[in-house]
Amino acid sequence: MAMSDEHLLNQPGVNQPPPLADYNAWAADTLLQYWVSQFGGAWARERLHAYGELVGGELMRAGFEANRFLPELLSHDGSGERIDLVRYHPAYHRLMAEAVDAGLVSLPWRERRSGSRLVRAALFYLHNQADAGSCCPLTMSCASVSALRCEPTLAQYWEPRITAAPYDGRNLPFYDKDSLTIGMAMTERQGGSDVRANTTRAYPSGTNARVPSFELVGHKWFCSAPMSDAFLVLAYTDNGMSCFLAPRWRPDGGKNAIEIQRLKDKLGNLSNASSEVEFHRAFAWRVGEEGRGINTILQMVALCRFDCMLAAAANLCQGAMLAIHHTGGREAFGQPLHRQPLMQNVLADLALEAEAGLAIALRTAHALDNRGDPLEDAVVRLGTAIGKYWTCKRVPQHSYECMECVGGVGFINDNPLARLYRDAPVNAIWEGSGNLQCLDILRVMQRETRLFDAFLGELYGAEGLDERFDRYLRRLVAQLRVSDQQQYLARQLIESLALAWQGATLLRHGESMIAEAFISARLCSDGQMYGTLPANIDCSALIARAQPKVAG
Incomplete structure (x- = not known):
């Protein structure tokens, strides 16, 4: 190599944009700001701005650390005594501490004001972009309050401590x-999602703290966050499937007989320890009515499912921002990459998907804030299931397309897109598959x-705003009324419902340009892959709206 060519070696920043790092994740996110404001969360701007600063900087780095240095199981101490201790990297505890302090567990329960669920959803969305794994114990702890309230005596003691700050990760x-x-242990090897096939048994042992107590015997195939202070567990009594709260330490100060068999070697969601456990006459309190355990724990599961939907929306938006940021600072084939027509089609399509997912997620959060209204109750009940199914299903392919926009750099574990892709499938699987x-x-x-008719009222609320949407809705309703082979065709029906709901939400609450693009691309087009938008779409406007707003 000639001496004149040496300047070509190891030149930083040559046609390589800087990473999206050390930025304010709230201030950079136009889509999140818009939808939080649309549904009444503007009062929390300062709070979200402060957490966004943490997420885009210190917590993003902590997320990488927590996913690099994984949880470690210590089953016994040096004397051979069983301790069942999971040791986490300090970065994991930092993530948990900041999230608890910000209100990701407590906000809906302690700050009973309009929009508290919505603002908590926005905080959760931000935190998920720093680390998805720590979102699992945060979700379960927050959602557990609704199930524990089925046993008021337990709730009186546990709820103030679940919703308290600061975070305390000590083994006490x-x-x-x-x-x-709080964690949760529902599924077993032989049953999976069919919890009625469970075999774990609960035997009466008297009363403790004025609540019936039991001893649990059995095995759980998935117990997430095994260092939680207590777990909601399903087990059979003589009166049927019941729900229990099993603390990690017994009320008398002894270690409860919950033995961790192993930590799961998972594809993604690595910072969060997931385990198999056995109960060897483990102490537990009954929660709710005996024999109605599934109904009791579903109070918690429903909120966990909403967080799965929300996490999927966060993944969609983060992926689109990363792809747009990278292509906006790179040239290929003689011109800026993000200005090439085919790349614009792909980026705009990714941005459109992200906004549609976020729109229905925060619409559901708004409904959670307004329970008691028949329409809002229908959105909570059906919107959560529709949104979890559809949004979670869209994430893996979306994450892959974002990675392809970035190229080989996105396939490297140092890049957040690699972790985003590994984490992509989990929300579709957890808390009930598609x-x-x-x-x-x-x-x-x-x-x-x-x-169901009340939920259709949500869709009919957009009737008359776009003739193409009206035609789509009429066809959909006609299909829904046909009973033959409904189960066989369920995925097609739910996909159509999801698209109609996204279209209605964008028409009623979104920017007209976004609604127009969505209806053209999703309700009136046959394109199957991302990057198949119709020619009438203003791709540059969609890209600019989703582009992260950062200095430099």
């Missing part, structure tokens, strides 16, 4: 801590017709 009995976290969501929606359609 629950009564020695002011702040507690088929379960579809069957749940069919059940409502067939058995709770008034509730």
Whole structure:
């Protein structure tokens, strides 16, 4: 190599945009700001701005650390005594501490003001972009309050401590801590999502703290966040499937007989420890009515499902921002990459998908804030299932397309897109797979017709705003009324419902340019891959709207 060519070696920044780092994740996100404002969360701008500063800087770095240095199981101490301790990297505890302090667990329960669910959803969306794994214990802890309220005596003690700050990650009995976290253990190897096939048994052992107590015997195939202070567990009594709260430490100060068999070696969601556990006559309190455990724990599961939908929306938006940021600072084939027509089609399509997913996620958060209204109740009940099914299904392909926009750099583990892609499938699987969501929606359609008709009212609210949407809705309603082969065709029906709901939400609450693009691309087009938008779409406007707003 000639001496004159040496300047070509190891030149930083040559046609390589800087990483999207050390930025304010709230201030950079036009889509999040817009939808939070649309649904009444503008009062929390300063709070969201402060957390966005943490997420785009310190917590983003902590997320990488927590996913690099994984949880470690210590089953026994040096003397051979069983301790069942999971040790986390300090970065994980930092993520948990900041999230708890920001209100990701407590906000809906302690700040009973208009929009509290919405603002908590926005905080969760931001935190998910720093680290999806720590979102799992945050979700379960927040959602557990609704199930624990089925046993008021337990709720009186546990709720103030679950919703307390600061975070306390120490391995101590629950009564020695002011702040507690809650996990969940439902599924077993032989049943999976069919919890009625569970075999774990609960045997009466008297009363503790004025609540019936039991001893649990059995195995759980998935127990997430095994260092939680207590777990909501399903087990059979003589009166049927029941729900229990099993603390990690017994009320008498001894270690509860919950033994961790192993930590799961998962594809993604790595910072979060997921485990198999066995109960060897483990102490537990009954929660709710005996024999109605599924109904009790579904109070928690429903909110967990909403967070799965929300996390999927966060993944969509983060992926689109990363792809647009990278292509906006790179040239290929003689011109800026993000200005080439085919790349513009892909980027605009990714941005459109992201906004449609975020729109229905925060519409559901708004409905959670307004329970008691029949329409809002229908959006909570059906919108959560429809949104979880559809948004979670869209994430893996979307993440891959974002990675392809970035190229080989996005396939490297140092790039957030690699982790985004590994984490992409989990929200579709956890808290009920896609088929379960579809069957749940069919059940409502067939058995709770008034509730389903109320949800259709949400779609009819956009009638008259766009003739193409009106035609799509009429065809959809006609299809829904045909009962033959509904289960076989369930995915097609739910996909159509999801697209109609996204279209209605964008028409009623979104920017007209976004609604127009969505209806043209999703309701009136046959394109299957991302990057197949019709020619009438203003791709530059869609890209500019989703582009992260950062200095430099």
